[in-house]
Amino acid sequence: MTNSGASTNPTSAEALSASLKQRAAAVEAMLDRLVPRVDGPEARVIDAMRYATLGGGKRLRGYLVAEVASLFPEQNGEEGAYRAAASVEMLHAYSLVHDDLPAMDDDDLRRGQPSAHRKFDEATAILAGDALQTRAFEVLAETETHPDAVVRVQLVLALAQASGAAGMVGGQMIDMEGEGRALSLKEVSHLHALKTGCLIRYSAEAGAILGGANPEQRERIASYGRDIGAAFQIADDVLDATATEEELGKTAGKDQAAEKSTFVALLGIDGARKEAGKLAERACHALDIFGEKADRLRDLARYVVERRS
Amino acid sequence: MTNSGASTNPTSAEALSASLKQRAAAVEAMLDRLVPRVDGPEARVIDAMRYATLGGGKRLRGYLVAEVASLFPEQNGEEGAYRAAASVEMLHAYSLVHDDLPAMDDDDLRRGQPSAHRKFDEATAILAGDALQTRAFEVLAETETHPDAVVRVQLVLALAQASGAAGMVGGQMIDMEGEGRALSLKEVSHLHALKTGCLIRYSAEAGAILGGANPEQRERIASYGRDIGAAFQIADDVLDATATEEELGKTAGKDQAAEKSTFVALLGIDGARKEAGKLAERACHALDIFGEKADRLRDLARYVVERRS
Structure with a gap:
């Protein structure tokens, strides 16, 4: 039977870690192919695009596209899935890149490196x-992503x-407007559902679209994506409040400094952790119809709330 | 017979003026529908989107989409053409909006109003x-644009x-990098072919795509679009050097102040005018296969080089 609870065991953590590494490398190789270096006077903008995309990150979104697509036998080979993964x-x-700009969050560091x-x-x-965005x-x-234009x-x-x-952009707007003002739990949830949740849910759904999912399957995947998106953001707030700058690879404690309303401010650290855990558990159960084929996605839901960076 | 030379007569100027006004109003109405006002905390970004798109401009690009689409009897009604026109x-x-930002051209005025x-x-x-861009x-x-996903x-x-x-973005990059440095005529032509030419050519081609153009028709339309795009930019340089701020609705003489290499700097005002005229004439001839149905597009080619704002 498939393990659909929300506690991690060492074996599944190792399997997830290997799966994340393998897919992150494939996404990285695809990005390198899809944004190739050029000569000529426009080279600088391409260099900056490569700087901003290559060499890093957990590739959570790309992982979701490729892993969800792999649930479906009808999927059209891995090429299309990794193209969609690179796209997101x-x-x-x-x-x-835009969020880090001086007029926005004014952040000098991103993944431990100078921001773009x-x-x-x-x-x-x-x-x-x-x-x-255009790319x-x-x-x-492009036809290489899937033979069917639909x-x-x-x-x-x-x-x-x-x-x-x-x-996402609506969420960023709300975030900018909410700084220095106390938001309710409902407002903070709405903000993050837009700002980060929508793109994470899309990533899961993109895999289902590529795989030719039926409506029930697509709805389950969307529900999973929505819940891990929310869990991810709550876990992010917990990390911002508890992790060191070295662990994060970016400025820590920025939320408090910017007087942002966070899940931690509203629920406390323990309350926020508990809420994230509940969401991860619900995300796992949404995948019941897929059986043990979906174990890596369940592991991911747990990883999202337990990660330290 | 169709008039394919590049000299204007008063009647065709009036016909073009009426056609521009009618289509600009239809594009405006479509933009108002496609970017509707909303309530809630994300309203501010929508307000800014509406501010940047509504209430103005010649709608050259939108006009091209709709006017080219109207050459083709197979086109799927005007709804799709005006949606694609609003999109461009x-x-x-x-x-x-991004070009006017302080880190880019730092322009306070756009169409005589404060920039976004x-x-x-x-x-x-x-x-x-x-x-x-996303919208x-x-x-x-969206299916409303055309029933065929292809x-x-x-x-x-x-x-x-x-x-x-x-x-376009490649052209903007070259433009930023070229400031304060002398560019050759070839470099300036390349810059503008990318920066403004590509989107103008696209606009014409979009009409052909919507109309189900055959390869020869599409090639002719693309050629027309390429030439009026180039003519438009040369005429823009001439305007920047000769028109007043009031006529332009934006800061005049900025090119010279920024030490930008322009067609006027390279060819002189008369030489630039002559080159723009040649391009407009060639654009007109590319439309020969469409007969007098394409007269408004020929009028537009002449208008582009003779306009005062």
């Missing part, structure tokens, strides 16, 4: 973010809905 | 530009190619 990582990278506008300059960072949609629309256009539409003013 | 105007508006970051703030302008792709991917995905792909690092 580009979209995510664009949002980080510190490594290059503000104008280049703005343009690189813009072009990463994310372009990659989805599938490709569904991916474009789902990514746009997740990342635009009614999704 | 959103894409164009996003590029202007002056009216709102920098963070909101960055986010509104980001979300306008441009989303609108193309057509929709072709539009997404063509827009991405025209506006990304190998198109």
Whole structure:
């Protein structure tokens, strides 16, 4: 029987770790192929795009695309899944590059390295973010992603809905407006559902779209994606309040300094941990219909709330 | 017979003026529908998107989409054409919002009004530009734009190619890097072919894609679009050097102040005017196969080089 509870055992943690590493390497190789270095005067913006996307991160979003797609026997080979995985990582990278700008969060560090506008300059960072967004949609629309235009256009539409003013960017706007003002638990939940949740849920759904999921399967995957997205953000708040800068690879304690309303401020550290655990458990159960094929996704749900960076 | 020379007569100027006004109003109405006002904490980013897109401009790009689409009897009603027209105007508006930012061209005025970051703030302008780009792709991917997913995905792909690092954004990067350095005529032509030319050519091609153009028709339309794009930019340089701020609705003489290499600096005012005229004439001839149905597009080619604002 499949293990659908929310406690980790060492064996599944090792299996997840190996799976994460293998898929992260495949996503990295695909990004390197999809944003190739060029010569000529426009090289600088490409260099900045590569700087912002290559060499790092857990690739949670890309992992979700590829791992969910692998649940479906109908999926059209791994090529398309890794292209869609690279696409969502580009979209995510664009949002980080713009988020770090002086007019936004004004962050000098990202994954322990200078953020894009510190490594290059503000104008280049703005343009690189813009072009990463464009490239994310372009990659989805290319025939290599899936032979069926209906599938490709569904991916474009789902990514746009997740990342635009009614999704990720809307969440960033609320976040900017909420600074220095106390938000309720409902408001903070709404903010994060938009700001990070929509793109994480999209990542899971993209795998289901590529795999030709039926409506029930797609709804289960979406539900899983929604819950781990929420759990991820609560865990992030806990990390910001408890981890060191070295562990995070970015400035720690920024939320408190910016007087941001966080889950930790509203629920306390223990309360926030408990809430994240509940969401992870619900996410695991949403995958019951997939049996043990979905064990890595269940491991991921647990990992998301237990990680230290 | 169709008039394919490049001299204007008063009647065709009036016909073009009426056609521009009618289509601009339809594009405006579509933008108002596609970026509706919302309530809630994310309203500010939507307000900024509406501010940046509504109420203005010649809508050259949107006009091209709709007018080219109308050449084709097979086109799927005007709804789809105006949706694609609104989409390219959103894409164009996003590029202007980001271009005006302090870290880029640092422009306080746009169409005689405060630019978006002056009216709102920098963070909101960055986010509104980001979300306008997303919405441009989303609108193309929605079924209302065309019943055939192949057509929709072709539009997404063509827009991405025209506006990304190998198109518009690449041109902006070259433009930033070229400031204060003398560029050759070839370099300036390449810069503008990317920075403004690609999106204007796309606009014409989008009409052809929606209309189900055959390869020869699409090639002719692309050629027309390429030439009026180039003519438009040369005429823009001439305007920057000769028109008043009031006529332009934006800061005049900025190119010279920024020591930008322009067609006027390289060819002189008369030489630049002559080159723009030649391009407009060639653009007109590319439309020969369409007969007099394409007269408004020929009028537009002449208008582009003769306009005063």
